[in-house]
Amino acid sequence: MSETTPTIGIQGLVAGYGVQALCAPLDLQLHPGQGVGIIGVNGSGKSTVLRAIFDLQAPLEGNVRFGDEPMNAAALDYRRKLALLVEDAAFLDELSVAEHLDLVARGHQVRDPEQAVARELDFFGLQPVAAHLPHELSSGQRRKLMLAAALIRPADYLVLDEPEQRLDPQSKARLAERLRDRREQGAGLVLVSHDAGFIGQCTARVLLLDQGQWRELTSAQAVNWLAR
Amino acid sequence: MRHPQPAANAPGLDPRAVLRQARRARSRAEKFDAFSDTYMWILLVGFALAYAFGFLRAWLGALLGEFAAPVPLPSAVLPLGPVLLVAVLVIPALVARLLLHLGPAAVSAAQAVWWLSLPIDLRGLHAAALRRARWIGALGSVAAGVLWFALCCAVLPAPTLVLAAAALGAAVLTGVLVANLAVIAQARGATNRLRRAGTMLLWSVVLASLAGWGLAVAGILPDVEGWMRDWAWQGRSFLALALVLLVLVLLTHGPAGRAVRGIPPRVLRAAGQRQQVVSAALGVMNPGAAFVQAPAIRGPRARRQKRGARLPVLQQVLLTRVWRRRLAVPPLGMGLALAAVLLLVRSAANPMTLAVGLLPLLVLLMLAAASAVEPLLASAALRRMLAADRTQVVRAAAWLILPAALLATCLAAGVAAWLFVLPSGTAALAGVLLASGGVFAGAVQRAGRGHQDFSGQLLAAGTSTEGFAAVGYSLSGVLPVLAGAAPLLSVLLGTTDLPWVLWAVGALACGGALAALREKAA
Numbered sequence: 001m002s003e004t005t006p007t008i009g010i011q012g013l014v015a016g017y018g019v020q021a022l023c024a025p026l027d028l029q030l031h032p033g034q035g036v037g038i039i040g041v042n043g044s045g046k047s048t049v050l051r052a053i054f055d056l057q058a059p060l061e062g063n064v065r066f067g068d069e070p071m072n073a074a075a076l077d078y079r080r081k082l083a084l085l086v087e088d089a090a091f092l093d094e095l096s097v098a099e100h101l102d103l104v105a106r107g108h109q110v111r112d113p114e115q116a117v118a119r120e121l122d123f124f125g126l127q128p129v130a131a132h133l134p135h136e137l138s139s140g141q142r143r144k145l146m147l148a149a150a151l152i153r154p155a156d157y158l159v160l161d162e163p164e165q166r167l168d169p170q171s172k173a174r175l176a177e178r179l180r181d182r183r184e185q186g187a188g189l190v191l192v193s194h195d196a197g198f199i200g201q202c203t204a205r206v207l208l209l210d211q212g213q214w215r216e217l218t219s220a221q222a223v224n225w226l227a228r
Numbered sequence: 229m230r231h232p233q234p235a236a237n238a239p240g241l242d243p244r245a246v247l248r249q250a251r252r253a254r255s256r257a258e259k260f261d262a263f264s265d266t267y268m269w270i271l272l273v274g275f276a277l278a279y280a281f282g283f284l285r286a287w288l289g290a291l292l293g294e295f296a297a298p299v300p301l302p303s304a305v306l307p308l309g310p311v312l313l314v315a316v317l318v319i320p321a322l323v324a325r326l327l328l329h330l331g332p333a334a335v336s337a338a339q340a341v342w343w344l345s346l347p348i349d350l351r352g353l354h355a356a357a358l359r360r361a362r363w364i365g366a367l368g369s370v371a372a373g374v375l376w377f378a379l380c381c382a383v384l385p386a387p388t389l390v391l392a393a394a395a396l397g398a399a400v401l402t403g404v405l406v407a408n409l410a411v412i413a414q415a416r417g418a419t420n421r422l423r424r425a426g427t428m429l430l431w432s433v434v435l436a437s438l439a440g441w442g443l444a445v446a447g448i449l450p451d452v453e454g455w456m457r458d459w460a461w462q463g464r465s466f467l468a469l470a471l472v473l474l475v476l477v478l479l480t481h482g483p484a485g486r487a488v489r490g491i492p493p494r495v496l497r498a499a500g501q502r503q504q505v506v507s508a509a510l511g512v513m514n515p516g517a518a519f520v521q522a523p524a525i526r527g528p529r530a531r532r533q534k535r536g537a538r539l540p541v542l543q544q545v546l547l548t549r550v551w552r553r554r555l556a557v558p559p560l561g562m563g564l565a566l567a568a569v570l571l572l573v574r575s576a577a578n579p580m581t582l583a584v585g586l587l588p589l590l591v592l593l594m595l596a597a598a599s600a601v602e603p604l605l606a607s608a609a610l611r612r613m614l615a616a617d618r619t620q621v622v623r624a625a626a627w628l629i630l631p632a633a634l635l636a637t638c639l640a641a642g643v644a645a646w647l648f649v650l651p652s653g654t655a656a657l658a659g660v661l662l663a664s665g666g667v668f669a670g671a672v673q674r675a676g677r678g679h680q681d682f683s684g685q686l687l688a689a690g691t692s693t694e695g696f697a698a699v700g701y702s703l704s705g706v707l708p709v710l711a712g713a714a715p716l717l718s719v720l721l722g723t724t725d726l727p728w729v730l731w732a733v734g735a736l737a738c739g740g741a742l743a744a745l746r747e748k749a750a
Contacts, residue, residue: 056494073493080347087497090337094250100342106241107346149342 005032005156006067006081008053008188013062015045015052021060022048023212032156035189035203039196039222044209046192047161050086053190054159080108083155085163089142091134097121097145098130101152108153120148123178124171140166147175157188164198176201196223243343244352281374288312288382290580291573296721298578299647305444306573310452311437312379313460318433319372320402323365325426327410328419330506331499332361333488340497351489357496358411358488365407366400373399384461394466401473408480414495415487441572542616542624546600550628555596562589563636570643579648583717586640587710590667593636594709597629597671605675619747622672626745629671633664637716644720651724658731659716665738666712672741674705711737 012025022045030036038046051057053064055073064071072078091100098117105113121127124144129137137145143166150158158179164172172195179202183189193199199206200219208215208225217225289295291308298304334357335344343353373396380391413422443449459465539547550556566585569576603610604621611621637660641650650656711733718726 055492056497058494076347079345084345087341088337090341092247092338092342094247095342096250099246099250103241103243103246103342104346106246107243107348146341 004067005186005188006077007031007065008071008157009065010053011063011065013049013052013064014060015049015057016060017048019060021212023209024214025062026214028207030157030188030190032188033183033186035183035191035205037191037193037199037203037206037222038209039193039199039206039217039226040209045212046209047086049209050159050161050190050192054082054084054086056084056086081156082159083150083153083157084159085146085150086159086161089146091142091145093134096131096133097126097137097141100134100145101148104149105152110153116152120152123151123174124148140168143167144171151178151182155187157190158182159190161192162194163191164193164195172198173201194226196226241346241348242352243346243348244356281378284375284378285381287584288378290578290584291569291576292382293575293578293580294382296578296580298575301571301577301647303445303571304574304577305449306441307453308573308575309379309383309456309460310440311569311573312375313456314433314437316372316376316379318430319375320369320399320406321426321429321433323368323403324406324410325423325430326368327361327365327407328413328423328426330361330364330503331414331419331496332364332407332410333357333414333491333496334360334499334503335493335496336500336504337497340493340500344493344496354488354491355485358407358484361411362404362407365403365405365410367403369399369403369406370396371399372402373397380461388463390463391461391466394463394470398466398470398473401470401477405473405477405480408477408484411484411491412480412487414499415490417495540624541614542604542621543627545604545614546624546628549600549603550596553599555599559589559592559596559632559636562592563639567643570647577647579644579721582640582644582648583720586637586720587713587717589636590633590663590709590713591706593629593633594667594670594674594705597625597632597667598674598705600628601625601671601675605672606677619744622741622744622747625672625675626668629668630664633667634660637663640720641716648720649722651719651722655719655726656716659719659734662731662734662738663713663716665742666708666710666734669712669738669741670705670708672744673708677704708737708741 008028008030010026010028010030012027014021014023014025016022026049028036038049040046048057052059053071055064055071055078066072066075066078066082069075069077092103095103098121101117101120102113105116110116121130124147126141126144126148129141134142134145147160147163150160160179163175163179167175176198179189179191183203189203191199191202196219199222204219206217206219206222208217208222333354335353339353344350376395376399377392380395384391410419410422413419440449562585566582566589569585570581571577601621604614604616605618605625611617616624641656641660644650645653645656713734715726715730715734718730
């Protein structure tokens with residue numbers, strides 16, 4: 001962790017499109033080492049809220065602060081301290097799997113980037129396709145590459161939109177364990193997921209976005225809600 | 229697992245260098261592929277430009293009455309030179325609107341994910357985005373220079389090289405200036421406001437042109453042609469204009485460079501997505517898909533939809549697509565422009581203008597019709613959902629396309645019969661039927677191939693062969709239109725004895741689609 005880890009402060013945030021709000025105002029404080037999972041049905045606006053919190057989309061109302069500054073995706077602190085997996089998968093055609101990870105590791109000045117790349121390739125089972133170009137990968141392998149890029153770098157907060165998507169059960173369990181480890185080591189965790197078991201393994205705090213209203217649930221309540 | 233740690237004093241990273249190195253590391257065969265791809269694209273662009281210039285020159289010749297004598301109409305009083313001067317001035321305004329729609333500064337999705345998010349100096353990425361915006365502006369505006377150059381070739385006995393070069397240079401500089409200003413507007417979040425202002429400006433130009441026509445009818449139009457002779461046809465005027473533009477470009481160069489660094493990443497990302505959609509749609513000649521935004525279905529639209537509910541479901545789908553995607557706008561706009569030129573411009577009231585204007589109008593009609601029918605014809609799954617087979621869809625499409633094509637061609641034949649001399653009414657009627665059938669056949673052929681799905685393949689095309697295949701595929705719907713319209717165009721031009729080959733080719737062009745109408749429904 002960096003020596004000064006800022007808090008994420010959300011005040012009265014309303015996300016939506018045009019003039020159509022998708023949620024009631026959200027107030028939330030997130031500290032290093034804490035995690036929060038966001039659940040809700042398809043189309044309820046979970047990902048839109050996530051994008052609005054992290055300045056990937058303009059919010060309709062409210063503000064978000066990252067430490068003492070407004071959340072700003074162009075700021076150096078934002079790029080250094082927040083690891084996001086919110087966008088759709090997109091890759092640089094020229095670079096192989098290993099080269100993509102190497103770019104991220106070097107860009108974030110990871111100590112011993114070659115070793116870090118080898119570690120992530122090994123963890124996600126991408127070693128056999130390390131020299132492949134992105135268009136030669138399956139959709140699951142592409143997903144794993146995006147996840148590896150988020151995890152290879154140092155980050156004070158991990159922000160992941162449905163990270164368990166397209167993963168086999170074994171990979172999913174290993175990923176949940178790793179995210180929990182990162183949180184216990186001091187990283188903040190923001191997850192959107194439809195998998196109650198996965199969220200429960202990573203964090204105890206869950207927010208439900210149901211018909212535009214926010215409710216805070218325990219992991220057990222989240223499991224019940226998703227299983228209904 | 230161990231938490232990744234940053235190094236204490238790691239050197240900075242330049243992703244451009246990483247990408248260059250990766251490209252260099254490609255095998256020799258891949259390098260040769262890349263070289264041959266570039267070579268083929270340059271050849272293709274060269275041929276396309278040569279054909280475009282030839283078509284433009286022929287079109288101007290038609291407007292100037294070089295190929296067919298114009299008829300004296302009381303309404304056709306405007307001289308062509310000033311009209312085209314207005315067109316040349318409008319082109320940069322249209323380029324500005326396009327740039328404001330495109331961003332203009334943008335990063336691709338891959339750049340956003342892998343480059344924009346790194347804690348490194350992003351000046352290289354921003355500079356590349358600005359460079360691309362300037363290229364788009366320059367390439368778009370050069371159309372104004374080419375139009376002017378073609379006009380020089382058509383009007384002046386001996387157009388000078390200086391005039392041509394200065395006109396083209398001024399056009400390119402205008403494009404760069406417009407791009408600089410658009411980037412500054414983008415950084416200030418003023419693109420939507422400026423686009424609205426641009427629309428008002430374009431309408432003002434239309435109204436001013438109509439006012440000029442009114443003055444000309446009344447015989448009190450100032451001596452615009454004399455002014456053009458003294459100023460607009462002179463190389464020194466364009467040199468002065470180019471110099472002024474150069475100064476303005478230099479003055480806005482620095483502010484644009486600073487502004488692009490202040491554009492929020494989310495705005496750059498969104499612009500990148502728009503540019504991807506536009507380039508894919510234009511690559512397969514589907515401009516409607518490039519600029520249409522999904523409308524909200526509320527109020528009057530919802531009521532209209534309710535009224536349309538009395539129609540069979542296939543017709544409802546087609547009409548809804550035409551309405552919501554505003555598919556009728558391009559052919560209607562072209563038709564109105566053609567009518568205005570024919571009736572208001574002195575030398576343009578001749579059959580050749582009608583013929584060369586009708587052809588792109590029919591192509592636009594075919595493209596619009598194909599866009600309307602495409603999901604139903606290209607997707608078997610969608611047809612199954614609607615419990616319809618291909619024949620039913622083709623028949624529903626005929627219900628939409630044939631009346632529109634018959635209306636356009638009948639109007640053209642009617643105008644020709646009114647203003648010019650039609651050699652034979654029977655031949656004109658047969659030409660109208662074949663031309664309408666050609667539009668129908670082209671639309672069905674194009675829609676059946678699912679060109680919109682193809683746009684994705686074009687984007688992903690790794691080699692020039694795949695890219696060419698995509699472009700060629702999307703052009704295929706145009707051929708039946710050309711073949712079907714050939715007899716009518718010949719009749720409009722006053723040809724009395726049409727060779728039987730023209731009729732045969734026209735009949736063959738629309739025969740396949742008409743046969744599809746008679747197929748037995750499953």
